[in-house]
Amino acid sequence: MQAVVEAPPMQNTDEPVSFKVSGKNIPKPVIAFLDALFPDSVRIEDDDDVLEPVEEMDWYKKAKKNINPAKTLKIMRINAGLTQAQLAQKVGLAKQNYNSLERGAWPISMLMSKKLADALGTSYLMFFRENKSRSP
Structure with a gap:
């Protein structure tokens, strides 16, 4: 209905x-x-x-497979209307180091994921995966 x-x-x-x-x-x-x-x-x-749960739809499964913390970070930063330099400053990183996180060249540590989440108003779980090693 x-x-x-x-x-x-x-x-x-x-x-x-x-x-x-x-x-x-x-x-x-x-x-x-x-x-x-x-x-x-x-x-x-x-x-x-009957409505099908979004989690069971093929397009969702494919999209979920292609998303990672680095891509999520970029999307969240853009949605917040911030430049890389602005977000880097908020979390205490040099722009070049921040860029490495957003490109996926460096994994995002738990500490950094919490700083990013605070700066972007979201949960640290958006950026942190336990199976990744800590970033420098």
């Missing part, structure tokens, strides 16, 4: 509102709330298809 909301822009927004709430049994008070907030913009769909 899905409650689909497609509404014109609301106060203080430039873009139309569009989102879905899905689940086996969406509580009636939730649907009533959506109807009250978005009059004439809520559509209820009965979805007979």
Whole structure:
């Protein structure tokens, strides 16, 4: 079951509102709330298809195989809007040494993964793998 909301822009927004709430049994008070907030913009769909967990989808398995701590670090840095030099400074590394981490030339130590996580507002587990040796 899905409650689909497609509404014109609301106060203080430039873009139309569009989102879905899905689940086996969406509580009636939730649907009533959506109807009250978005009059004439809520559509209820009965979805007979069984949703496949993302972890079981082929594209996810392939993508997960190709990701590593170095790639994750680069993605997280870019998403944070930081340059390599800025993040290197935040974690106390020379830019060249930071670059080695991001290229995967040096493994990311647990200590460094914690510094990176603090600087980027995430979990150190994003960057640390126990089976890797410690970086210099």
